[in-house]
Amino acid sequence: MSTATTALAGKAARDVRFLDSTIGKKVVMAITGVILVGFVIGHLLGNLQVYQGPHALDVYAEKLKSLPPLLWGTRIVLLISVGLHIWSAVTLAGLQKRARPVGYVKLKPVTSTYASRTMYWSGPILALFIVYHLLHFTTGQAHPQFVEGKVHQNLVLGFQNPLVSASYILAMLMLGMHLYHGVWSMFQTVGVNHPKYTPMLKKLAAAVSAFLVIGNISIPISVLAGVIK
């Protein structure tokens, strides 16, 4: 280097608030990630009642609606979580762009999984999906045959359209990928990594993703196959 290096100039940069730091933002992602994972698991368990006959889902939905504090409480927490999750993702993505303006002519990943390298793609796709999903099954604007309160019927009619089913299946594969890396990654982010437990956590992540993907995908497939009517 041509000039003497003194680190003095950068000193101001050391006073960084937690939420402005990269690790702080990742922690936000991890915590909101846990909430979202918890939700998708619960959501799936609820949805699986579809296999218990045409009325089970409607009754379940009715029950949820009869408990507004729970319903709205959950919705608000989820909304905030998604919001914060996306906020961190977007700000960190900006940082990454700046960190490598010129890429490689040849690049060969050595060990990383496709899932881990595409978090910044699978995430936004999920965001789009969530919006669509809400418009489709919750508020109905994206569902031509939507009837308020007829959850089971909305679901069956919706999934009978192969295009709709395909988009759900695709989204769930995205979710699976997102969580295949995400569920393990959030432990690492908050500082949990130990040669004894990390391999187990990686397996757990795979199991959770598999469960969510298979469970969720089974529903549109069953509808298309005529198992759920």
Added chain:
Amino acid sequence: MELDAKIPSGPIEKKWDKAKFDYKLVNPANKRKYSVIVVGTGLAGGSAAATLGELGYNVKAFCFQDSPRRAHSIAAQGGINAAKNYQNDGDSVYRLFYDTVKGGDYRAREANVYRLAQLSVNIIDQCVAQGVPFAREYGGLLANRSFGGAQVSRTFYARGQTGQQLLLGCYQQLERQIDAGRVQMYPRTEMLDVIVIDGKARGIVVRDLISGAISSHLADAVILATGGYGNVFYLSTNAKGSNVTASWRAHKKGALFANPCFTQIHPTCIPVSGEYQSKLTLMSESLRNDGRIWVPVKKGDKRPASQIPEAERDYYLERRYPSFGNLVPRDVASRAAKAACDEGRGVGETGLGVYLDFADSIKRLGKKTIEERYGNLFEMYDRITGEDPYSVPMRIFPAIHYTMGGLWVDYNLQSTIPGLFVLGEANFSDHGANRLGASALMQGLADGYFVIPYTLGNYLASAKLDKVEATHQEVKRSEQCTNEQVKRLLGIKGKRTVDSFHRELGKLMWEYCGMARNAKGLKFAGAKIAELEQEFWQNVNVVGDGGELNQSLEKAGRVADFFELGKLMCHDALVREESCGGHFREEYQTPEGEALRRDDEFAYVSAWGYRGAGNQPELNKEPLSFEYVHLAQRSYK
């Protein structure tokens, strides 16, 4: 010139204390008014710059690598000695002192060595406090091992990367001072001249290796800690960038160069495999603790090692030196390997190699223990040679490793130019004609952490230093000379590359001024080098220009200095008509082929003065007296 080593009076164990008390001190508030230049950020320079920064001096530090952390000290593997006697095996400051003087074959200054042994203890404390992760026992206390030639376990180590960990320790302290604004760091900057004004070192001329800009830095004192010059041999275990340029240019400005021919050859390196070879890789000497060295009994025996039965193997070190066996000092082990190869009993494709065999240790201790001790070294060997040392013996051969010679300094580490201090491998001070394993790291850190802070203070407090301006004619003149040399090198535009010259110089040095030397060869080499040097200045091709990063230009400047140094080394070796330590003159050996020292005539330090290009150098002698370690022929039988 009358050489005054400034050794304090009094009994040896009191000398350093007395000196420290007699030294003048710089008032704490005044320290920031003094500026100090430190060239080199290895163990010696890095520790000096950090410590002087802590004391409050204004320090500027320089290195040619892109970061101070990459100095060649990083490559030291084996360990660092200290007379801690944690093992309760009979070690003491006195014993370390004694071993070092004896190991140096009685060509070191007793007072310096004693101080080194004393300070060794503080070094370990300091390094541990900085977070150097030395190896430990299960109980949490520090582990030690015995190392090349020592009969006590006094070597501290951090796996096979002791130099790295010690250097990172001092690099971190240095960075702390950089952050505090007390040290300004100039990486990728090469020193090309010392500025001497009114007889005192007052600055340096440097070239910024990125922009090519040549400029000067002025200060109240200059410290050189620029490492050793083993690369004059082209092939050595030193890093590619290691060079003599800083020392040599200081030499040309009046600093005497001491014992240039004292070079150390390390017995355990990976043998050369071809013409393109760019450097040699050391395998830590600690391997000799568990490996057995042998060659076939029969000449030209080309069978693979596994097919040579026990009875047809010659464990020549164990045979010739029953009490030290494979652990004889480096010079002895190296020469014995050369002798075996000269007899035609060398192994490997080139016949320039001997076996270092772990089969017995693996049998005795188990593969796991060997792996724990040497795993990373075995891996490294495998990576380089493609052979697995767990199943076939390693092949090793001696290689140039360390230079005991260097700029002459007195007890205060000051050269013959007042205000120019020299630390670490760059000075000649503590190892005599042969350095013991694990003692160079110790010396570098002793010089930097514990000696220079006192002696520099004494100099600054007693010298009268007028302010110098950047416009001083001497500054301008030095800059101009440096500029001219750069232009000259770029302007030759000959046919040969710098490396081809360097390789040829290296071969001459290795052949005639290497492990064994004789008058005829030395004279021949001296003349040959002069010829080669002449050709260099007419026929070297340095492409590119001076105004940017130009690695050929950097090399060319260094090789130019190596030619001059090479000639001096041959001359020094010729004049020293005895064998001692790393300097083996074939004419002077005992009937059994051991080195024959001639204390009556040669118990002195040769300190050479520069008298201009083409003139014979001037020999100054610093007589050595041995009051404590009595002169005796070394014997490792």
Added chain:
Amino acid sequence: MKLTLHVWRQKNAASQGKMERYEVEANEHMSFLEMLDVLNEELIGKGQEPVAFDHDCREGICGSCGFVINGVAHGPMPGTTVCQLHMRHFKAGDELYLEPWRASAFPVVKDLVVDRGAFDRIIASGGYISASTGSAPDANAVPIPKKYADLSMDAAQCIGCGACVAACPNASASLFTSAKISHLGVLPQGEPERRERALRMVATATAEGFGNCTNIGECEAVCPKGIRLEFIARMNRDYIQASWLQRQESSAGGVG
């Protein structure tokens, strides 16, 4: 063996660079850098500028060398720097792409040489134990369990070559930073400054322009010294703790 090389050539930081094609005759005993030496000797012979690359020890310890070979930092052999990579791992006819580390915090200086000064500044911001010379207690005064000493050494082995940054899709310096935080943080000597160290070093890494970590693990895979992702978790832990527990430094000094 004959090889085709595509090498990034860039005259200096300000100029544009591009890939250039060369052919070189190597043999299997050479190291990768010796193969480049051969190329450079030929280039000089033709009056062309040799390819600039950083190197010094050629023993895999100084951390000077390093560039990307066919998309992998330090090339195809795990745990091996380019200076220790040998040509026996390649075969005649191979086409090799050599590119410098790519990160905005590591601007290209020339050809394959980059400026890694940002690493030094990360260390300067807190990667040390404040132990001024002379102030140390006896080295054995504080026993350190072998397990911790070994763990510390595992992290301390980092050579600062920058391969982790080069391989990270986010150009993050997390592996490097966490190695130093872990090396010092697991030792009792490093404990007093553990939290402050994490806060300062992490902030500096970001200020230098390195990206954030997404736990992908490419860094660990290319690290020539086997530095583990585990240390990044440790860094996160220290950082999170430090952020919670941070408080204003008391400005009241000691008795004057």
